[in-house]
Structure formats: structure tokens, C-alpha cells
Amino acid sequence: MAVKRKKIGAAGRFGAGYGKVKERLVAVESIQRKKQVCIFCGGRAKREAKGIWNCLKCGKRFAAGTFYLNAKS
Numbered sequence: 726m727a728v729k730r731k732k733i734g735a736a737g738r739f740g741a742g743y744g745k746v747k748e749r750l751v752a753v754e755s756i757q758r759k760k761q762v763c764i765f766c767g768g769r770a771k772r773e774a775k776g777i778w779n780c781l782k783c784g785k786r787f788a789a790g791t792f793y794l795n796a797k798s
């Protein structure tokens with residue numbers, strides 16, 4: 726009966742409580758783990774700080790999404 730555990734995923738590390746907040750955290754973190762693409766060269770970007778990204782390929786530093794690079798922005 727693993728039915729109840731399904732949604733939580735990586736947020737399981739916080740134990741019991743914070744139900745809705747954990748769900749939101751999983752939504753953000755699952756995207757963060759995916760590849761973040763540089764908007765200039767399509768290379769790999771790394772988050773340096775909140776909203777500050779550094780491309781590993783072209784070396785550019787730019788401002789973008791706080792937690793992940795969004796394809797639509």
C-alpha cells in the first residue's frame with residue numbers, strides 16, 4: 726500500500742507535516758534537476774545564486790528565473 730506516498734517524492738526527507746508545501750517543493754525541485762539550458766548558446770547553465778545563471782559553455786552570466794530556467798520566458 727504505497728498509495729499515499731506517491732506525490733511527495735524527494736520531499737519525503739522532511740518527514741510528516743507541511744503537506745501542501747511539500748507538494749510545491751517537489752514541483753520546483755523536479756524541474757531543477759533537469760538540464761538548464763543557456764538562452765544564448767543552448768549549452769548547460771548552472772544556477773549561481775537566486776536568479777543568476779552562469780553558462781558552462783559560453784561563460785555568460787545572466788539573470789533569469791529564480792529556481793530554474795523557464796523555456797517560455
Ligand SMILES: [Zn+2]
Pocket residue numbers: 763764765766767768769780781782783784785
Ligand atoms: Zn551559453
